[in-house]
Amino acid sequence: MNHFKKKEGGNVLMTKEIEHLLRTFEEWALFVKTMNHLEEKTWNSSMEEGKWTIKSIVSHVMLWDRYFYKQAIEKIALKQPVTLKHMNFEEFNRKAIEFGNRTETSEIVNKAITYRHKIMNDIRGLAEEQLHQTYLDAEGNVFYIPQYLKDFIWHDQHHMEPLKKYLANLEA
Numbered sequence: 001m002n003h004f005k006k007k008e009g010g011n012v013l014m015t016k017e018i019e020h021l022l023r024t025f026e027e028w029a030l031f032v033k034t035m036n037h038l039e040e041k042t043w044n045s046s047m048e049e050g051k052w053t054i055k056s057i058v059s060h061v062m063l064w065d066r067y068f069y070k071q072a073i074e075k076i077a078l079k080q081p082v083t084l085k086h087m088n089f090e091e092f093n094r095k096a097i098e099f100g101n102r103t104e105t106s107e108i109v110n111k112a113i114t115y116r117h118k119i120m121n122d123i124r125g126l127a128e129e130q131l132h133q134t135y136l137d138a139e140g141n142v143f144y145i146p147q148y149l150k151d152f153i154w155h156d157q158h159h160m161e162p163l164k165k166y167l168a169n170l171e172a
Contacts (some may be wrong), residue, residue: 018131021149025039028156029116032058034111035167045104050095054166055108057159059100060093060111060142064152069119076130079120084137115132123149124162 035043035054043055052060071084100108122143123131135143 015128015131018123018146018149021146021153023148023154024121024153026116026120027153028061028160029113031160031164032112032116036109038167040105041169042167047162053100054163055105056097056100057163058112059103059108060096061156061159062108062115063092063096063099064155065115065119068148068152069115069122072135072137072148073119073145074120076135076145077125082135082137082143084141084143085139086141091154 013136038054046052046053067087068084072082075082126145131145133144137143
């Protein structure tokens with residue numbers, strides 16, 4: 001059985017596993033696109049009292065995408081060292097909420113879709129060896145693209161599933 005497929009327009013081989021992960025990884029961008037029609041009051045609403053707003057959640061995921069794109073995926077595509085560093089998650093998330101509060105919803109939506117697609121496009125452009133290579137980040141920790149995709153697919157689902165239920169109840 002052939003587990004590789006020829007990418008049209010190039011000589012990049014992509015495993016079925018990576019392509020499946022990328023299709024699943026794209027679900028976040030497609031979901032965000034479906035929320036484009038929401039009113040601003042919905043974007044600024046929370047699923048529960050005292051929890052993040054929809055806008056804050058999308059901002060949070062977008063900023064993680066931007067960070068991993070600029071510090072890892074883009075670096076790998078450019079054959080430069082990965083510059084990821086351990087982050088204080090609470091501080092990063094607090095800044096994501098602040099960013100969401102001061103940024104137009106349309107800009108957050110556009111950036112969320114753009115960064116997700118940049119990650120996907122750069123990964124699709126990598127050679128097979130690059131896809132399955134382990135990279136060391138700025139602190140000597142291993143970065144492995146398939147595991148990164150799996151981790152962020154889980155993270156996406158963690159936010160998407162409750163959001164889908166919340167939005168379905170609003171529209172019911």
